[in-house]
Amino acid sequence: MKTAVIVFPGSNCDRDVAVALRAVTGTAPAMVWHGDSVLPRTDLIVLPGGFSYGDYLRCGAMAARSPVMQAVLEAARHGTPVLGICNGFQILTEAGLLPGTLLRNAGLSFVCRTVNVEVATADSAFTRGYEAGARLRLPIAHHDGNYFADAETLDRLEEEDRVAFRYVEGENPNGSARNIAGILSRSRTVLGLMPHPERAAEPVHPSTDGRALFEGLLGVMA
Amino acid sequence: MSSLSPDIIAEHGLTPEEYSRIEHALGRAPNLLELGIFSVMWSEHCSYKSSRRWLKTLPTTGPRVIHGPGENAGVVDLGEGLAVVFKMESHNHPSFIEPFQGAATGVGGILRDVFTMGARPVALLDALRFGAPDHPKTRHLVAGVVSGIAGYGNCIGVPTVGGEVNFHPSYNGNILVNVMCAGIAPSDRIFTSAARGAGNPVLYVGSKTGRDGIHGATMASAEFGAEAEEKRPTVQVGDPFTEKLLLEACLELMATDAILAIQDMGAAGLTSSSVEMAAKGGSGIELDLSTVPCREEGMTPYEMMLSESQERMLMVLRPGAEGTAKAIFDKWDLDAAIIGRTTDTGRMVLTFEGRTVADLPLGPLADEAPLYDRPHHPPTPAPLLAPDSVPAPQDLKGALLALIGSPDLSSRRWVWEQYDHMVGADTVLGPGGDAAIVRIHGSERALALTADVTPRYCAADPFEGGKQAVAEAWRNLTAVGATPLAITDNLNFGNPEKPAIMGQIVAAIQGLGEAARALDFPVVSGNVSLYNETEGKAILPTPAVGAVGLLSDLSARAHFALRGDGEVLMLVGETRGHLGASLFLRDIAGREEGAPPPVDLSAEKRNGNFVRSLIEAGSVRAVHDLSDGGLAVALVEMALAGRKGAHVRLEGLPCPLHAFLFGEDQARYVIACPADGADAVVEAAKAARVPLRRLGTVGGTSLVFETEGMDPVSIALPVLEAAHRGWFPKFIDG
Amino acid sequence: MKARVHVTLKPGVVDPEGAAIARSLGRLGFGGVEAVRVGKVFELALATSDTDAARAEVEAMCEKLLANPVIQSYRIELAD
Amino acid sequence: MKARVHVTLKPGVVDPEGAAIARSLGRLGFGGVEAVRVGKVFELALATSDTDAARAEVEAMCEKLLANPVIQSYRIELAD
Ligand SMILES: Nc1ncnc2c1ncn2[C@@H]1O[C@H](COP(=O)(O)OP(=O)(O)O)[C@@H](O)[C@H]1O
């Protein structure tokens, strides 16, 4: 399985996710610079976490207008799976690949901790490695993870079973609407999530619950 | 230009003697720009003029030391072709003026010190001291400093994995923000600042130069005239995004052979970086200031040379490598310009708009800068306090709850949850433990890191306090199973022109040195911050120590959480019940007095090596070193970390129970081992001549203390947790 | 010439920062603050001195980058 | 009544956000942007309807919380 990680100026989880992808797929991902306008042939595109453009203006706003994003949009339209983690999720909403937006955390502070997350649907290439309803321990680390969309959009996401992950009731760390931690595109081939599965992929990590996300993809793409 | 008034000289922080020394060195009077350059090079910060004589007494070498003090950071060999590069630095005064930006730019500065040497930064630690919690400024300062550190470290993607937070009224007007950074570099590709050879291009890269941080007092001087208000000096504002680009671009360029020498622009920016590069290389330097990238119009040579704008680097390139450098900096969207070249004249010559504006010999600026042997009164150490001279608390349980919920001992979770302590995916143990553990990327080895000092001990006895800081750092590394390698220090004191303060400095350095020698723990880098005084009142002497150790196999590491029911708890090391200068004495008994716990360095070494051998052999399930608050507090921390209780039965105590529980005797650890392995551990301790005492067993949902003649004291874990976790959030919410 | 772009949250969009500031103001003893909303202002120095061209250009900047139409609206002011 | 507080960086204080936005606009093809500076606006809904009292109150809020006097300056506008 071929994978590609997009590197924006200010990305800082690019190397981390590359390690996880390599461990699962056996091959190193292609690291694609944001200024490139063509993508290598790939079975999965990952937008990593970090602070693209310093999180200035709005998180993900400037990265979403990078040259490479045209190619990402095009690939997504043709069904190539796209995974946006943390800042990657913010970029996907800014680029219009996912609805809604991520506002400043309700507590206003950056939050880094391991949280309990529930798999809300197993019906996607990203979540097929889990049982629906399974509880995962996944690290979060963000300042702007407070998912917001209007009520209509939220209803539609739920009706279409597009909420992929939710914070466990009562443990919402950032004020996200309906405890949303991650959502899918209508095609179910684009996932954006705030937790970091690549930080929960090895025995030395706080958990290994993130590994199944990458492994599930491998099953589909191989 | 020729006559500078005594006022201007004084505003530049130069004494009349220092000024005549300048005139003598030049054979003429300096102009204002030259005076400014001398003033920053001869400042305490750049010249270490009060402390250098004593710093020289520290042990700085060892089989693993590649570069000791004198470079941007210390470099220690890790084997397998890698080295760790680390240093600690203060940003105390700027953080008091503007806590967010002051702390943020402090992080930026120490990161540059590390990646200037070719290392990728992998960990940050922050050692923070604030005034009394109820002082009107404290809360604002804490919130600002913590979010400033978070804002910078999180953005650049280097995990903040540890640190310290203390409160004491002596810091009301002078908070301390000390930040440590460690990075990993190939051991055969370390970059230094010595610019040898003439005719090599000098390249400036990074943010444009503005009027940031130009020394306030100098602003009143003649050159500014009527527009002075408009041009008011401004505090430095950090831009972690540009620093991230600078970091990646420098590491990319360092993989080529383009760079001959490199130096970050820290305090005193362009002045100290250019002087240091040329002076260390035994060359000379010529800069054309008209080519310096400036952010604002009309900047004068004086402003350019003294600006402390952040996120800038100066490097000397191999001739012909300009194109390689330019391509990489363009890719990363960074401003870069060739602003001069090296010479063989031993001088620094500055031109601006075709005129020579300064022409100075390098010697007097650097190596021949003033060096003082300031008068120092040796401090009188506080007398020892007998354990039974401190009355037992009325309510042992209440005392313990109060202590774990006190400003200095409560959980720091509110602080470190704001730090991305996991970015990099190599954090094996983040904040909250004894030392942090960060895996060496792509390997099964790891660094262990810690920052320690106990200022109240240093106040009571600077020599013992200095020893204790080193010993505690060594102990924290040992407690996770690491082999201690080397230390960095950050010496924070009051005004060295006062013999009593100078006495503290000398004694603390002697204490640090003695412990570093005894523990084979060389000092490879450091920083000095003096004049931390307000209205004549100095801070507690605070020689902060940052330390690095190596775990050669991640599978042999220890954690302090209690996990297994029925495991046997034991106390390693001797307890005499030392309550002098303890937190119990201060916060429960309301007394700040007595000698700090004496540090027996050979016991420290023996006990620590014993504990490390148990960890390596896999004989222990949990390890925690003892420090502030003593045994009782350590047990609470172990119980909370593992969500498991313990039953502790104490018999035949050498001192009153409260002294045994809260005494801060050094060289001690609590360990937990499997029940069927306990006897072997006891035997091993005997063989190693290490004092060991059984404390009880792990299990249950409460912490229970029992001793003859007393009803057992039992505290449920949720009660302990609420007391421990509660203080910080409540303090911040007001 | 100069342009000033005011970007504000659309009505109905939650404003966590505004809410937190309102709470803080309350804690600081400012009793009468019913609500706070936070907006941004961009001051642009433009090379052009043609007002119409400038307005069209700045509008395009807002649509493309400066504002997020999902949650924000914007207003442009021009001055020499 | 309503108060609007404009908070801007003092002249000479570096504005990394503005600089990043200016570069980004350039890359998007907006050639004529010489500089960008970013400010904040707080819109406050106040219980009082006394203009003088409101101004004094809002000024105190700026000093205490809304602005950082070391690097920012502020301007207050009141409206019913
Ligand atoms: N400012 C801080 N930033 C990050 N971690 C911190 C900070 N202050 C304290 N910690 C962490 O909290 C834990 C307890 O700190 P401390 O009581 O100083 O430990 P010790 O007594 O073992 O030296 C340590 O793991 C330390 O790294």
Ligand SMILES: [Mg+2]
């Ligand atoms: Mg410890």
